[in-house]
Amino acid sequence: MSEYHTPVMLNECIEGLDIKPAGTYVDVTFGGGGHSREILKHLNKDGKLLAFDQDADAKQNLLADDRFVFIDQNFRYMKNFLRLHDAVPVDGILADLGVSSYQFDQAERGFSIRFDAELDMRMNQQSTLNAKEVLNTYPEAELHRIFGIYGEIQNAKSLANTIVTARLNAPIVTVADLKNAIVNRIPRGKENKYLAQVFQALRIEVNQELEALKEFLTQSASVLAPGGRLVVMSYHSLEDRLVKNFIAKGKFSGEVEKDFYGNDNKPFDSVSRGAVTASEEEIKDNNRARSAKLRIAVKK
Structure with a gap:
């Protein structure tokens, strides 16, 4: 797994998910399985983790655990496959966007x-x-x-x-x-x-990375349980802007829509003030962490 890629801001991601031991969680960018492995450590026997990855190479990292389900699909199809596995609603979703070190090195x-x-x-x-x-x-x-x-x-x-x-x-x-x-x-x-x-x-x-990201974010609002967490890490400004706008407004551009009573009509509240970034120490050990921005939101 270490060859595949060292997970960036692993502790911050796990904290952001605020894991309930018997909850259902989704890792939509399985890759080397680093984040998934850590999520499983926080789940009890009733917990469940579903992981997505469209890259065939990710299959070499599958986890032998009864609580783990692997889905070899792009995360833009998350909602359909979670329904197929009777896993809606979920308590937390993690996305670590971009290309893994392993893919760059091939x-x-x-x-x-x-x-x-x-x-x-x-x-x-x-x-x-x-x-x-x-x-x-x-x-x-x-x-x-x-x-x-x-x-x-x-x-x-x-x-x-x-x-x-x-x-x-x-x-x-x-x-x-x-x-x-x-x-x-x-x-x-x-x-x-x-x-x-x-x-x-x-x-x-x-x-089609930005289209897939928009579809995933929109679906995350409908599959998360109230109080569920959305944790997204991005590596360039185009992705981060989409994530930031969606958490702040419930859409990708324009102003926040209001309901009949004048309340903000958006599915998420931001948990982190702005983006969380990696420590200098982590950046020294893993250069990929330098450009990472982590945003955490809770479903209203």
């Missing part, structure tokens, strides 16, 4: 700028859309939108144009192909940051 998955490999980036290996296809088939305007919104890249328009021009000569198939195609667009001295933004944009598009 060169052939094409997630990392460190290795030359085919541009894949699929978290679900059964999915048909990969990064190669995005780069070689999407219209210029669509690439501009992805790089501008998902990568927050300053020169997104000229980057999209450069890619569309480059692919006329030869398809962009590998990480090296992409780096060579866009080399003149990368700001000097900021190579790693820029490429990380490009890769982030492609990964979000390939895996």
Whole structure:
């Protein structure tokens, strides 16, 4: 499991869930099973944990425990599968968003700028859309939108144009192909940051990450019992903004809606004042914790 990925802010996540020993909990991003293993330690024989992960590699970390149920699906289908397992309502939901260290370290998955490999980036290996296809088939305007919104890249328009021009000569198939195609667009001295933004944009598009997150958050409000906890950890501002807005307003943009009596019509109250961040000590041991933001909410 340690090879797979060290769980970030493990104690803070467990505290945030405020676990009832006989409760029903959901870990929607099972990965290496670090958070799930810790949740099970806090449950008695009547407690139950359901875990989701769409990545086939996560199955090598399954836990041999009668209280544990693994569901090999994207968390955007959480509500349907919890119903299928007769597990609604639940007492707490944990989501640790983003890509695991293990996925980054598997060169052939094409997630990392460190290795030359085919541009894949699929978290679900059964999915048909990969990064190669995005780069070689999407219209210029669509690439501009992805790089501008998902990568927050300053020169997104000229980057999209450069890619569309480059692919006329030869398809962009590998990480090296992409780096060579866009080399003149990368700001000097900021190579790693820029490429990380490009890769982030492609990964979000390939895996429909923001759409899946919105669907998951909306469903969490309907499957949690009153007093149940929602604990979400994100690693970039796009995700964190969605989580923050949903907890604060019950929706992703606009103002909080009011009921007939003028009360806020939103499903959650925030437990943490703002986002919880990792300690300096943890960041020293696990660099991935540096960008993590943890938000905790309670169902009204």
